[in-house]
Amino acid sequence: MSADPVSRDEPPIIRPLATDAEAWACAELMASSDPWRRLGRTLEQSYAIVRDPAREVSVALEPSASSDPRVAGFIVVIMQGVFVGYIQSVAVRADCRGRGLGSALIALAEQRILREVPNVFICASSFNPAARRLYERLGYKMVGELTDYIVRGHSESLLRKTKGPLSEFGSEGVF
Numbered sequence: 330m331s332a333d334p335v336s337r338d339e340p341p342i343i344r345p346l347a348t349d350a351e352a353w354a355c356a357e358l359m360a361s362s363d364p365w366r367r368l369g370r371t372l373e374q375s376y377a378i379v380r381d382p383a384r385e386v387s388v389a390l391e392p393s394a395s396s397d398p399r400v401a402g403f404i405v406v407i408m409q410g411v412f413v414g415y416i417q418s419v420a421v422r423a424d425c426r427g428r429g430l431g432s433a434l435i436a437l438a439e440q441r442i443l444r445e446v447p448n449v450f451i452c453a454s455s456f457n458p459a460a461r462r463l464y465e466r467l468g469y470k471m472v473g474e475l476t477d478y479i480v481r482g483h484s485e486s487l488l489r490k491t492k493g494p495l496s497e498f499g500s501e502g503v504f
């Protein structure tokens with residue numbers, strides 16, 4: 330995908346991933362960005378992740394001169410498994426960063442997750458301190474360090490933002 334300058338007049342629209350072109354754009358963004366590049370994530374693996382029906386993917390689309398809107402960022406949420414309410418990945422195109430889009434994607438994912446469960450989980454790679462700082466600024470607290478979790482030699486910091494115990498949220502029966 331080309332990287333034309335972004336219009337700063339119209340804010341991107343955030344909505345569920347809809348087309349295969351959007352899926353490939355997300356995959357390209359993922360495979361070409363750290364932390365995934367450093368973790369060895371390929372384009373095909375990235376595409377499989379955003380196309381996995383078990384994952385909920387939202388895209389931020391910006392207007393473009395052509396008829397096709399362009400993907401400025403995306404977020405992947407998992408609502409199944411042990412840690413229900415896991416933000417697996419969030420990415421914003423390099424030329425669109427620093428304008429609040431990453432925070433907006435995370436806020437939207439939180440709204441979706443907190444409708445069903447009181448916890449939002451997210452990980453930051455040990456070599457990605459800027460992401461961890463962003464999450465902490467958004468109210469996430471460190472749970473613990475998952476050593477050698479994705480690749481040997483690097484750890485993942487697991488963080489959580491919570492509304493309170495499961496029992497007070499009325500969702501304890503789910504677990």
Ligand SMILES: CC(C)(COP(=O)(O)OP(=O)(O)OC[C@H]1O[C@@H](n2cnc3c(N)ncnc32)[C@H](O)[C@@H]1OP(=O)(O)O)[C@@H](O)C(=O)NCCC(=O)NCCS
Pocket residue numbers: 362363364417418419420421422425426427428429430431432433452453454457459460461462463
């Ligand atoms: C993390 C990320 C989604 C934030 O998107 P964004 O639109 O720039 O986010 P916001 O504008 O809401 O917030 C900006 C903050 O993100 C921080 N940030 C985190 N990772 C960053 C990165 N790789 N590059 C630039 N800024 C980053 C900046 O330090 C900034 O904090 P500051 O205001 O204290 O300087 C984006 O930087 C990105 O895609 N990074 C690469 C992928 C990644 O690291 N994803 C997180 C792990 S899954």
